[in-house]
Amino acid sequence: MKMLINVPETVVSDALRGMAAAHPELTVDVENRVIVRRDAPVAGKVALVSGGGSGHEPLHGGFVGPGMLSAACPGEVFTSPVPDQMVRAAAAVDSGAGVLFVVKNYTGDVLNFDMAAELAEDEGIQVARVLVDDDVAVTDSLYTAGRRGTGATLFVEKIAGAAAEEGQPLERVEAIARQVNDSSRSFGVALAACTTPAKGSPTFDLPPGELELGIGIHGEPGRERRAMMTSGEVADFAVHAVLEDLEPRNPVLVLVNGLGATPLLELYGFNAEVQRVLSERGVAVARTLVGNYVTSLDMAGASVTLCQVDEELLRLWDAPVHTPGLRWGM
Amino acid sequence: MLDAAFFRRWMTATAVSVDREAERLTALDSPIGDADHGSNLQRGFAAVTAALDKEAPATPGAVLALAGRQLISTVGGASGPLYGTLLRRTGKALGDAAEVSEEDLAGALRTGVDAVMALGGAAPGDKTMIDALVPAVDALGEGFGAARAAAERGAVATTPLQARKGRASYLGERSVGHQDPGATSAALLVAGLAEAAGE
Numbered sequence: 001m002k003m004l005i006n007v008p009e010t011v012v013s014d015a016l017r018g019m020a021a022a023h024p025e026l027t028v029d030v031e032n033r034v035i036v037r038r039d040a041p042v043a044g045k046v047a048l049v050s051g052g053g054s055g056h057e058p059l060h061g062g063f064v065g066p067g068m069l070s071a072a073c074p075g076e077v078f079t080s081p082v083p084d085q086m087v088r089a090a091a092a093v094d095s096g097a098g099v100l101f102v103v104k105n106y107t108g109d110v111l112n113f114d115m116a117a118e119l120a121e122d123e124g125i126q127v128a129r130v131l132v133d134d135d136v137a138v139t140d141s142l143y144t145a146g147r148r149g150t151g152a153t154l155f156v157e158k159i160a161g162a163a164a165e166e167g168q169p170l171e172r173v174e175a176i177a178r179q180v181n182d183s184s185r186s187f188g189v190a191l192a193a194c195t196t197p198a199k200g201s202p203t204f205d206l207p208p209g210e211l212e213l214g215i216g217i218h219g220e221p222g223r224e225r226r227a228m229m230t231s232g233e234v235a236d237f238a239v240h241a242v243l244e245d246l247e248p249r250n251p252v253l254v255l256v257n258g259l260g261a262t263p264l265l266e267l268y269g270f271n272a273e274v275q276r277v278l279s280e281r282g283v284a285v286a287r288t289l290v291g292n293y294v295t296s297l298d299m300a301g302a303s304v305t306l307c308q309v310d311e312e313l314l315r316l317w318d319a320p321v322h323t324p325g326l327r328w329g330m
Numbered sequence: 331m332l333d334a335a336f337f338r339r340w341m342t343a344t345a346v347s348v349d350r351e352a353e354r355l356t357a358l359d360s361p362i363g364d365a366d367h368g369s370n371l372q373r374g375f376a377a378v379t380a381a382l383d384k385e386a387p388a389t390p391g392a393v394l395a396l397a398g399r400q401l402i403s404t405v406g407g408a409s410g411p412l413y414g415t416l417l418r419r420t421g422k423a424l425g426d427a428a429e430v431s432e433e434d435l436a437g438a439l440r441t442g443v444d445a446v447m448a449l450g451g452a453a454p455g456d457k458t459m460i461d462a463l464v465p466a467v468d469a470l471g472e473g474f475g476a477a478r479a480a481a482e483r484g485a486v487a488t489t490p491l492q493a494r495k496g497r498a499s500y501l502g503e504r505s506v507g508h509q510d511p512g513a514t515s516a517a518l519l520v521a522g523l524a525e526a527a528g529e
Binding site for chain 1: 356360361364365366369370402403404405406407408409410411412449450492494495496497499500502
């Protein structure tokens with residue numbers, strides 16, 4: 001497997017050095033692995049801090065900036081960051097208005113953020129937490145770690161980030177973040193496994209004529225393997241899986257998300273099929289975002305996330321945002 | 331009686347075996363996790379030995395507390411908080427005594443294992459590190475060698491189980507047939523204890 005890296009051990013810090021060079025509007029602490037918007041702490045504003053394993057770029061570091069995250073902590077590839085990083089991030093961005101931790105539902109992320117919240121509160125920082133768990137492919141939550149957090153993380157970070165930007169208090173920003181998560185569902189499909197730098201070979205074996213339905217974003221296999229399907233058939237399967245769990249009465253935001261190795265040509269084609277299925281099911285679409293946003297290294301495939309929005313959530317979604325990975329209105 | 335030097339030997343022996351077995355741990359983590367358990371623990375225990383060299387805590391409890399803090403600060407993932415909590419809570423239960431008995435250690439380790447179960451929500455049979463730690467603590471009354479053998483048996487016995495906690499749980503039935511990497515590294519920790527005792 002060929003990769004554009006030096007050695008696996010420095011993949012994350014090398015990327016952070018490159019990110020710092022490309023984005024002078026961010027403060028990138030390569031040694032401590034914390035990415036902070038340059039103007040933080042912003043007086044009177046609730047700060048949003050997120051983080052997780054590396055390998056999902058632009059999530060989360062690429063979503064740091066006005067209108068979205070205040071800071072992000074990247075862990076090792078697919079490994080949660082450590083509490084020290086989160087506390088450092090919280091201290092760097094807290095203006096006294098409090099910090100919201102946006103946590104994806106994986107055991108490591110949950111445990112480390114919980115420990116960080118305790119330590120930050122010891123330092124006098126007010127911390128709230130929202131857990132993102134949107135992946136409908138995990139059906140038997142009683143016997144698993146629960147639904148994974150995937151594409152909805154982007155919706156939570158953008159919408160709650162906008163609420164914080166306009167000066168809403170911590171409890172309100174937290175409530176909005178929770179509402180976004182509760183209104184969002186995702187389903188992902190892989191055409192090929194990803195390769196972690198440490199391992200150097202695909203994380204699972206997927207024969208050329210087959211695809212995995214219901215995958216997560218860490219190279220783990222999905223809930224079902226089938227013979228290769230067309231884009232339209234995949235859209236039918238994925239959207240129906242989401243709508244089995246979410247029956248939107250309001251219009252939805254649509255995220256057609258690439259997992260890292262699928263070109264936009266395919267993603268746009270897939271989006272056309274997703275929109276067809278939504279229209280057949282009578283679901284109104286408010287906004288659509290297509291691209292590689294919540295990736296899984298070089299995994300081929302895509303995920304679909306729907307978020308049911310009321311007028312306020314839609315207004316916050318449309319609010320200006322200026323980050324490396326998402327930028328509009330400013 | 332066991333003094334601070336004994337506990338340092340325990341941590342050092344574990345660091346050496348984690349270093350030696352890192353590739354095997356990562357290979358075990360590959361089919362049911364994300365193939366980094368070995369490298370993550372290697373980084374953590376390297377930090378533990380470096381910190382112990384620098385600070386030289388005077389009591390058994392302080393050695394384990396420092397080791398636990400280092401693991402939480404360097405490992406990440408679920409293993410960092412879980413192993414860190416195990417050592418910190420065990421160390422806390424040992425208190426400030428300069429020397430502790432084997433019975434004290436057995437009791438403190440049980441407190442530590444209970445704390446890990448509370449933190450991770452795992453019970454025996456969930457295919458986690460608990461499946462090596464609980465039998466080891468149960469066997470500690472018969473000596474360190476017995477605890478090592480029990481932990482090893484517990485780790486091997488995770489192979490036919492279906493994972494219910496952590497990332498492996500997402501695989502459902504597909505997690506069956508693979509030895510759990512967390513139970514395997516937990517067995518290394520218990521083996522390090524036996525080694526420190528010269529067994």
